Amino acid sequence: KQEVTQIPAALSVPEGENLVLNCSFTDSAIYNLQWFRQDPGKGLTSLLLIQSSQREQTSGRLNASLDKSSGRSTLYIAASQPGDSATYLCAVRDNTNAGKSTFGDGTTLTVKP
């Protein structure tokens, strides 16, 4: 059974700092890995999708890496801003036809002005 762990559970940084969020998974047989952002009481917004054959994806100040063999992914946020404050969720999609995702419990980020 796939298990996804995100460390740290919470993180508080001053504005402008670069930071890294970590995600680890136990079964390397994944189809892809996706990072989401969730604001309080809201749905999920997709940030980056990395296919299993890829090593990283970039979008603006965000960079996500994937090391499938070691079961790890990182989300790097450059020059953090107060608007980045949210919960960041990592989800791995399995290789079955259903392609369901297993989520971590998220890292809650607070960026202080």
Add this chain to the structure above:
Amino acid sequence: DTGVSQDPRHKITKRGQNVTFRCDPISEHNRLYWYRQTLGQGPEFLTYFQNEAQLEKSRLLSDRFSAERPKGSFSTLEIQRTEQGDSAMYLCASTEQFTDRYFGPGTRLTVL
């Protein structure tokens, strides 16, 4: 098309009542998923549809839960005889094959 929509956004009900939620996916997406999220946890998979066929259900989906997607478009999730443990955010997502997955805003259920 503005994305995945869910209705209602909030539902408060008394224990023992039945509730039904609706999800309207992005129109060209043939795959639809339901997830449940409790406070401080990541979403957990409940069930999956490909077109109108329900192809997989989680063990989390007890006999009190039923989901349908009658014409391969919108989907409904019904919970019968609600319990306080059913209080959660219910999220719907849609995708076309294995492309990016789009989530709706969720329905927050509170069972008193």
